[in-house]
Amino acid sequence: MAQQLDVVAIGNAIVDVLSNADDAFIAKHGLAKGSMTLIDDKQADKLYAAMGPGKEVSGGSAANTIAGLAALGAKCGFIGRVRNDQLGEVYQHDLRAGGVEFTTPMAKSGPGTGRCYILVTPDAQRTMNTYLGASVELGPAEVDADLVGRARILYLEGYLWDRPGAKQAFRKASDIARAKGAKVAFSLSDSFCVNRWRDEFRELIETRVDILFANESEVTALYKVNTFEEAVPMVRAHTEVAALTRSEKGAVIVRGQEVATVAAERIAKVVDTTGAGDLYASGFLYGLIRGKDLATAGRMGAIAAAEVISHFGARPEMPLKDLMQKQLGAAV
C-alpha cells in the first residue's frame, strides 16, 4: 500500500527569477510594490529585458511551503504543472531532490514553465510579477486522487483562485480530502488576491477550510476592517486554527478560545522577504503535525521564515531540521 503523507499541496509551479532593483525601477515600470501581479508573455519579456542580472530558484507559494515541510522531515506530495523544458526539469528536480512526491506529468506542448520575476528592493521587500506559463492550464485533470487521498492535510494557495481551471482543481482536491477526513489548509496568498475574491474566499473559509494562513493585510482585506484586532475574532469564528502573521511584529494564532502570540525571530540582516509567509506555514504545519502546542508551532513557523528571509530565494538554504533543533534546543 502506498505511503501515507503528511501534507499534499496544489499550487502554481513557478521558477523565481530574483534580481535587485531600486524603488525608481518599481515606479518606472508601474509595478505593485510588495504584491504579486499576473503578467502575460509580452510583459514578461519586456520586464526581463529591463531588469538586472538574476538568480533562478524554484518557487511557487504552496510549493515553497511543501519544500520547507519536506526539509523538516514531513512526508509530502505536490501537484503542479510545468512544461518539459529546462526550467521544468530544474523545478521537478528541486522538489524531488527534497524528497517530495511530485508526479504531475510535464506538459508536452503549450507555454513554457512559469516564471516569477521578483524585484528585491534595498528594504528587502519583494515585488512579484508572475508569468504563469504552463501553470495557466493547471486544472482538475492534474489532481491525482490517489496522492490527495493519502494526505492528512491538503494545502491550497489562494493564487489558484485566479484561474478557472485551478479553482476547479482546488474544489476537486478539497472534496477528496474532506471525504477522507483530512484537514484542508488554505493560505490567502496576497491582499490583492483577497480583494479580487473576497466573497468566495469567505465562503470557502466558512465551509471548507480548517487551517488558515493569512498576514495582517490579507486578513483585514478579507473582512474589510481597519485593524488587525477587529479581524481576529471574525476569523476565529470560522476556522479551526488560524495563524495570522504580522512580519516583524510576530504572529497571533487562534484555535477556538485558545490564543498564542509569538514574537518574530531576530535575524542579523533581512536580505529578501520572498517566501517568508510560505516558510512560516511550513514550520507551523510541521509543529501541528508533530503535536506541538500552538506557541511552539508558531515559533517553528517564525524560525523557518527567518531562515528564508536571510538570503535570496524562497527555498531554504540551511538544513532546516538541524536549524530548528538548534533554535528550539530540542528534537523536532
Place this chain on the structure above:
Amino acid sequence: MAQQLDVVAIGNAIVDVLSNADDAFIAKHGLAKGSMTLIDDKQADKLYAAMGPGKEVSGGSAANTIAGLAALGAKCGFIGRVRNDQLGEVYQHDLRAGGVEFTTPMAKSGPGTGRCYILVTPDAQRTMNTYLGASVELGPAEVDADLVGRARILYLEGYLWDRPGAKQAFRKASDIARAKGAKVAFSLSDSFCVNRWRDEFRELIETRVDILFANESEVTALYKVNTFEEAVPMVRAHTEVAALTRSEKGAVIVRGQEVATVAAERIAKVVDTTGAGDLYASGFLYGLIRGKDLATAGRMGAIAAAEVISHFGARPEMPLKDLMQKQLGAAV
C-alpha cells in the same frame, strides 16, 4: 567609431547549479573536493539526480570576473558560447543586464548550454563538476576581432586550455590584443588544470601574459615547488604584474621589484567560496584600470571577493561599486 573597452574576456559560458552537500556525498560520488572536474552528459545527469535542490546562477570563471568588473563600472565585453535554450537566454540576459557587450551568436544546434554542478560543503568549500555543453565547441570562429581589438586588457581563463578549439580561440585573441598593444591577463583557474598544462602555461606566461592571477596551490603547481615563498620570485621574473591569492591569508602582489601584501577582508560568515578568485580579479583589474597603487588594487580585489563568498553563487548580489566606495571611504 565603436566604444573603447576596458576588458574583454573569453571563457566557458556556464550556468552554475549550486546545492548544499556534505563530505560523505563528495566521497561517495568520488568528486575532487575543492577542484573543477569536466564531466560528460551521462555523468551530469547522474550527479544532478543525486544532488539536492539547487539554485541557478550564471557563472563561468572569466564571465564572473567580467560581471564583477561591469558592476564596478568598467566597460566590458565577453566572448562565450551558449545554446539558444532557456539557460542560454538566462545566461545572455545576466551579462547584458550587467552592461556587458556580449554578442557571440547563440548556437542553434548541438549540446545545450553548459552547466556546472557545484556542491557546497558545510566548510563553504565548493566542488565543481562542469558539463561544458555548448561551450565545448567554443573556437576561433567565436573570436570577434572587432570586440577584442577594442579592449585595453584581454582576460583569459586557464580552463580554455582543456579544449583544442578554445585553445585556438585563446591564441587568436591574444595575437589580436598584442598587435593592438593591449595587455593580456590570464588566470591559472585550478591546480589540476595547471598540472595538466604546466609546460604550456609556463611558456604562455613567459611569452604572452602581462597580468597573472593565481592562488597558492596553482602557483606552486606551476613551478613544482613546495612553498609559496619559492614561487614568488619565479613568477615575478616572467610577468609584468602577478596577483597571488592565499584565501584567508590575503594576497601578495608583485610588479618588478615592487611588492604589496594585502590582508583578506573580514566577513561575518563565509557561505560559499564559488567565485572568490574570479571576483578578486574583478576588483584588482578595476584598480589597475583606474590607476590605483598595487595595495589599493589588491584591497579592491579582496573587497569584491568578500562580497561574493558571503552568499551562494559567483555573481555579486550587492551593488559592488557602492560597497567598494563605502569600504575604501573614497570614490572608485
